[in-house]
Amino acid sequence: MIRQLRRVLGPEHQGQYTRFLVWATIYGVLQGLAVSLLVPIARNLADGDWSGAWRWIGVLAVAVVCCGIAHYIQAMRAFGVALVVLRTMHLNIGDHLVTLPIGWFAGKTGSVAQIASKGTMAAGGAAAHLMTPVVIGIAAPASVTVSMFFFDWRIGLALLIAAPLIALAARAAAGLIARSEHAAHEAAAESSERVIEFARCQPVLRAFGRTSDAGYPPLTEAITTQQKVARRTMIESVLGLALNGVAIQLVFTALVVLAAALALGGDLTGIDLLALLGVATRFVQPVSEIGEFGGALRQIRGELTRIQNIMDTQPLPEPTRPATVTAPGQVELDHVGFGYEPGTPVLDDLTFTAPPHTMTALVGPSGSGKTTITRLIARFYDVDAGTVRVGGIDVRDQTTEDLMAQLALVFQDVYLFDDTLRENIRLGRPDASETEIDEAARLAGVTEIADRLPNGWDTRVGEAGAALSGGERQRVSVARAILKRTPIVLLDEATAALDPENERFVQRSLETLREHATLVVIAHKLSTVVNADQIIVLDEHGRIAEHGTHDDLLARGGRYAAFWLERSSTRGWRLEAAPS
Structure with a gap:
């Protein structure tokens, strides 16, 4: 001992x-x-x-x-x-x-x-x-x-x-x-x-x-x-x-x-x-x-x-001489293979590029590896095969600090710390000025939340943000991403469970982010998918089944067209009282 x-x-x-x-x-x-x-x-x-x-x-x-x-x-x-x-x-x-x-x-x-x-x-x-x-x-x-x-x-x-x-x-x-x-x-x-x-x-x-x-x-x-x-x-x-x-x-x-x-x-x-x-x-x-x-x-x-x-326990290896970014805002997956358990691949020979200042939507059934892709881009895990490049450089040739400086992450499950509303936004960039925080909050619709809280910006949001609704927490998360102003933003089901009001604020924020950042979005909402510059459709085995623009994929009549038809038909559903 x-x-x-x-x-x-x-x-x-x-x-x-x-x-x-x-x-x-x-x-x-x-x-x-x-x-x-x-x-x-x-x-x-x-x-x-x-x-x-x-x-x-x-x-x-x-x-x-x-x-x-x-x-x-x-x-x-x-x-x-x-x-x-x-x-x-x-x-x-x-x-x-x-x-x-x-x-x-x-x-x-x-x-x-x-x-x-x-x-x-x-x-x-x-x-x-x-x-x-x-x-x-x-x-x-x-x-x-x-x-x-x-x-x-x-x-x-x-x-x-x-x-x-x-x-x-x-x-x-x-x-x-x-x-x-x-x-x-x-x-x-x-x-x-x-x-x-x-x-x-x-x-x-x-x-x-x-x-x-x-x-x-x-x-x-x-x-x-x-x-x-x-x-x-x-x-x-x-x-x-x-x-x-x-x-x-x-x-x-x-x-x-x-x-x-x-x-x-x-x-x-x-x-x-x-x-x-x-x-x-x-x-x-x-x-x-x-x-x-x-x-x-x-x-x-x-x-x-x-x-x-x-x-x-060994951390993910980092280079002694980090490479310099050559293509700011670009995300590339080159013949990527990955599985959480040996012998059970989630992604198989996946290749696509998200050019700078574009929006790429990932679409596919549950378990097709959409969230896994964002995790590999952020290097939460290392790939089993192939290469993930961010900014034109293999993520394994970048330090964690350099990689995360290029990325902002907005996930469906948002965690807020038991601090004030303003400090939770400031987490996106601690050295940001009050004016920059206010602008990010305005664009994400957080100002409207602060106006109706009992102590305004000084209101503590509780552990995990319990004092706010799920949609309001999502707005705070988007405000963090806007404040950080990174060249790449990853969004995992950011609008999946939002009510119309919160979705409106988040959609407006996405347009703001799109002006200066590359967006990689996992989405099932039609309004999000249709505006993408390219759509990657994954199958059940983590392979690319189709890719292209919204109009191109509809014209092909494949998986995406079936997905679009299904979502379009359910959008018109309404509940009626049973006849007496």
Whole structure:
């Protein structure tokens, strides 16, 4: 675990951690030495050698003072290390997470939350509260054992033999305690994931009468599994502590029997026996604490391993010498193949180009890979075959910063932060002026929203924008894209579920974006599709079935014509009352 903590701290803080360990070791050695000094003091008192006894008492006083000083220094260093561990881990994890591909996060929300909260706190607590007794539990008995060889080699030898036996028992107990730790973590992560899902999906669940966790089987199952794992962990923890306690008592009993035998044989005086029993007690106590903390240490090692696994996850590779954009605003997919799972392709040999300042609409059935295309353009994933070029350059030859500076993304599921309306728009370009924010808001129809909110622009929109409707959140997302003023804008079903008023604002915003940007749009609304410069029609296998303008595709009478006919016919539907 010491090596794991050193890796987490990094080279710049390893010296601080080493100094803490040195002072903890000094504290433990001084503890053992102070206890061992009881033996010569007792012998001198028994022999009536008062001057010798006072000399040893003086040495003991010095040892106690030094022990107190070492205790204070190591305690302060322990807290310092704990704070550094917490700060370093949070910063390092956060910095590393933003470099990982978006696809890595699928299904890991609960696990990452557990690691970033419980895992980091546990590791910081281990540095402050667990490592000190563990180091003392090794250093103090070692000091006592060495000292005993100077006073009675037989007791020293017995302690030397007892130490590894206790250590083996403690190791076995720790292994028993920690055996279910991985399963407990996985169960807790799954339960957290389901709780988050349960909270987020309340509108859907309530609409169908699922108002309790019993009405949502995944959450009920996750909680039940966590309870079963917790019971098993508790049972194994009790067994581990019992094993460790029995081993400690057996060793202590053996030491008492040996000391008593030596006393009865005349090799030890009664005062020697009492002093040695006190030393034996001080030998056993810190060793027993190692066993008590062993299970916790194994759990901390598990948390550190999971943290390190995140840190060892390789980010998408970035070039050391990024290429310079040669065709601003151009998007090109060249014989692209991709699948989320091996052997299950989503896109197959896909090739098309979206020229600068044009609008390309992606049309096709569900599962044809429309959203996947936008994700590959934004490099949420790397392609399995072929090349995706943005600005004329392979996205793999650009840094994430350079690539995202060319893109603005407007997706159907919009996330707003629990901040003011203005600050949520400012996210598009943090250095934008108030005038630029106001203009972007006006074009996207957000000004009208601000005018009727209780605190206007200073109204907080709530977590995930809960204070706004879905259409209003979409307008804010479009305002971000307008404010960012990138050469390329990706829109995934931006108008799919909007009412006429919100759709009107979004459509007007698209026209504004089209004046200075290339648009790649996934859309099912006829008004969006018909205005595209080119339409890419995908089939069920992620291949291009047709491409061309609206009029060209209608004239061919293929998939797109059938799609258009279907949408045109449904547009004229209306509901009428049944005859009485």
